[in-house]
Amino acid sequence: MRTSLLVLFGATTLTFTKAQLNFSLSTDSSVSVPLRLDSQDSISALRFYISNVRIEHERKIVWSAEQEHYLIDFNQDHLQSNNISGQEGSDLKEGVLKFVLGVDDNTSAQGIGEGPLDPIRGMYWTWQSGYINFKLEGVSNQCRTRKNKFQLHLGGFQKPYRTAQNIELKISGEQKTVVFNLKKLMSTINLKEDHTIMSPNEKAVFFMESAKSCFYVQ
């Protein structure tokens, strides 16, 4: 059973699809230590922002997404909003896909945005201001918390806890998919200890850096 999230990439459009999405993590024995998820463990929310999505070739932008920000929400109700389209591009043989994982610091430093950045999306802290760049919530019996819940709300745009990550992935014409490897991310999280992150801190930066390394193209 796959626990990766697929981002389909075509010549002119990027599409995040639900295709291979599976929110419940299986008792996959290959899931690595320290995370041993058994069949009761599940993920109830996985959402993150991506900003400034573009493809560059020889330092020129050859394709860019329509919107500046997208809220990628792997929730059954919101799958449609995960499509990302951009301007028509010429045939692309190779390039570098670049985006910011999270809301870029400049936008965060401004006030409140609309559309994907509307605070009613549940990705804005209210008691402290700033966007939650990445939200991962679920239940694991490793967590000695109320109802065994874990809640990782990763964000922060001010020093010393800047969490948005610049991501660059080499792509070539045949490559159709950008994959977010959730399994890999989970393997970096020790849910026994790191079950609750609700504000910018060192751990938030650490897990955002981990998340950065979980994207690859296929």
Next chain:
Amino acid sequence: MYSRRVLLFFVLFFLVAFAVKTGNPNPPSYLPTPYYSLPVSPETNDTVALGRLLFYDNILSGNNQVSCASCHNSYNAFAHTDHQLSHGIFDSIGTRNAPALFNLAWKKDFMWDGATHHIDAQALAPLHDPKEMGSSMEELLSKLRSSSFYREEFFNTYQDSLINSRRVLQALAAFELSIISFDSKYDSVKEGVADFTHQEVSGYKLFDQHCSKCHTEPLFTNGEFMDNNLPVDSSLDDKGRFLVSKQKEDRYKFKVPSLRNLSYTYPYMHDGRFAKLHDVLDHYASDEQNGCDRKNDLEKPIVLSFNERADLIAFLLTLNDDRFVFNPTYSFPEKLKNKLLED
């Protein structure tokens, strides 16, 4: 005879014009550049007017009984007197004293610990706090959308009927940014149209010597987070700026508050622990331990003689801006009364 009447007309005209002007003075030239631009012609600005309605409307709270003004009263320079700690929905008691609201355009960040970095985002905090307004933006938007009064107000303001978070927040911010207070005796002296008394002059000198490092003119705050050595209240153990920055050296630091309008903004300090200015001066004079041996930003106790205290307080009172406090453009809007009658 005729010309006299014309003269009288002009005199009256200028009196009225002057009254309006002093009601909302343009910021004087000796101020630094604000972080936010001030709303243009606030008296007639639709966004400001909409923000004022929202600020005073109980619809913002979960039980329709608490408004922003419940804790930020215009007659107290938008602070909350009598309550050390804020008092919200279902009589919940918060953990901090509601600060006065004025000259917000000159603030880099908001709250005692700077948890909010932008004025547009600020209102989300009280709106969602279960102890303050106990509501949410979603709930508020649905109430506003189903109110014909607000549908009309939003239409008049924005020329279309969209009601969303950004518009609500920006309207509130516009009203808050319009709240400015630079019409105190101190300001008149600065502008060269009034003089300090001898006592005030001597108080000014003491202020300059002991207080201005943190309560810096002309805003009477340096906008920084500082530790003025308040003993820790163990029932709250509020670590202030540390809660936001997580930096050890920020423990027990709080945003330096402005000293303008002190006669209206009691009780004082982030937890409202002092009811009177004399209590505040007692604190600055004492060498009591702060309870955790921390290094603080006061070099040494500020010990003043009886007369010096009186002088310092006389100077602090010149920072009161009565015209601001009683400015009708900031108080409960008539329009809302009509709405409440209709509801």
